[in-house]
Amino acid sequence: MRLQVAATALLALSACSRTTEGTSPVVERISNPRARLADVARVCNAQGGQTGWRLEVQGKRFAPTPADVLTDTPSVELPVVTLRGPSTYTMTRDQVFYVRPELLLVDLPTRDSSPPLELAPGRYTLEVTNPLGGTGTLADAFTVVAPPQVTRVVPPPNGYVSGGINPIVIEGRDFQAGTSPLIILRSEGEADQPLFNVSVVSETRIETEIPPGTREGRFDVVLTHVDGCSAVVPGALDVRYHRLGSLSLSPRSGRELSDTRIRIGNAPTGTQRAFTGTPEVFILAPLKSAPSVPQRIALRSVEMRSATEVTADVPVCSGSEAPTGDSKCPHGLAVGGPYALEVVDPSGAVGTVPTAEGFTVTAEPSATFASDSAQDTGADLP
Numbered sequence: 001m002r003l004q005v006a007a008t009a010l011l012a013l014s015a016c017s018r019t020t021e022g023t024s025p026v027v028e029r030i031s032n033p034r035a036r037l038a039d040v041a042r043v044c045n046a047q048g049g050q051t052g053w054r055l056e057v058q059g060k061r062f063a064p065t066p067a068d069v070l071t072d073t074p075s076v077e078l079p080v081v082t083l084r085g086p087s088t089y090t091m092t093r094d095q096v097f098y099v100r101p102e103l104l105l106v107d108l109p110t111r112d113s114s115p116p117l118e119l120a121p122g123r124y125t126l127e128v129t130n131p132l133g134g135t136g137t138l139a140d141a142f143t144v145v146a147p148p149q150v151t152r153v154v155p156p157p158n159g160y161v162s163g164g165i166n167p168i169v170i171e172g173r174d175f176q177a178g179t180s181p182l183i184i185l186r187s188e189g190e191a192d193q194p195l196f197n198v199s200v201v202s203e204t205r206i207e208t209e210i211p212p213g214t215r216e217g218r219f220d221v222v223l224t225h226v227d228g229c230s231a232v233v234p235g236a237l238d239v240r241y242h243r244l245g246s247l248s249l250s251p252r253s254g255r256e257l258s259d260t261r262i263r264i265g266n267a268p269t270g271t272q273r274a275f276t277g278t279p280e281v282f283i284l285a286p287l288k289s290a291p292s293v294p295q296r297i298a299l300r301s302v303e304m305r306s307a308t309e310v311t312a313d314v315p316v317c318s319g320s321e322a323p324t325g326d327s328k329c330p331h332g333l334a335v336g337g338p339y340a341l342e343v344v345d346p347s348g349a350v351g352t353v354p355t356a357e358g359f360t361v362t363a364e365p366s367a368t369f370a371s372d373s374a375q376d377t378g379a380d381l382p
Helices: 002-020 369-377
Strands: 026-031 041-044 053-060 065-067 075-077 080-084 088-090 096-100 103-108 122-129 135-145 149-154 166-173 182-186 199-202 205-210 217-224 230-239 246-250 253-255 260-267 280-287 290-298 300-306 309-314 336-339 341-344 350-353 359-362
Touching (some): 053 122, 053 135, 149 217, 149 230, 166 230, 246 341, 253 260, 280 359
Parallel strands (some): 041 135
Antiparallel strands (some): 053 103, 065 075, 080 088, 080 122, 096 103, 122 135, 166 205, 182 217, 199 205, 217 230, 246 260, 260 309, 280 341, 336 359, 341 350
16 A cells, blocks of 8 residues: 555656656745735734744745655655845745745744844845756845834824824834835723824824824824834824813703704813803703714804803704704604713813713603693693
């Protein structure tokens, strides 16, 4: 039986010999699957998990060869892949994977892989040698880069402005000019918030913006290069807006079937700010259609009366929809409260009317029990 298996393997080898024996492979391109459109692939010499970063070697005539066919443990001998540049490294059998004659996959080790290997940054030539001879070479096949390092995040020079653009600067080293890294703000229990309008000015400076509406609080900054390497700076960003003064509300309640005109007073002290123009005002309240889901609903007809007073209509009846004239107010605010209010001044200063001092929506009075009883029995009311 063993001789039969060996004979079968030898026949298979001889059948393939015309296309594999002694052929020289051709290496055409190295691709990083994370950035396939790059002219020259970049790969980081750190991170990448236990096996490092996977690259694709594209070309022609990559030819593995059966080995040990006359033994109990036949195997396949794969092409040998060697890197030559600032460092020289021949990849092990476990780091090379044959897919087809036009494609090899290789796992490039890093200082954090197992076993670790930190390649020196720079351009590398890649060689592929078939087991039966013949070598293909691609000069300047890919570039090894160091992982990014973030040393400081510089806030806007005049502080953060709610509702406006807030430019920030990220300082560090080994940034990649001409690329578009992914930068996100991360806070526990919340969805990651990506930043846009990212500009890599140099290897040590990145300019970007905090989008309008970002909540106050402390965020981790995560910067990820297109090659896959990233830098995480816990608590690097502390978003705090200028504050309006203590806000008061009058009246503090309104009936569910009509909008209510209110007055908001502003009493600033110290570094707190007065109104500088007509602010945006929001109420945090659920709608009748979804009474368990609070929403941020804009107040209407907001007017600035002075630096310390504005007036506005609470859309008790219309809610977040345009007024329809329906007397039953199906789109209105849910009965309940009190509901908190948010105020955003044109200067970017913000203020709140806390829940305990907020606005309450009251139900319309209904017919009395006595009236219902009189109608049910037919008795005359006194």
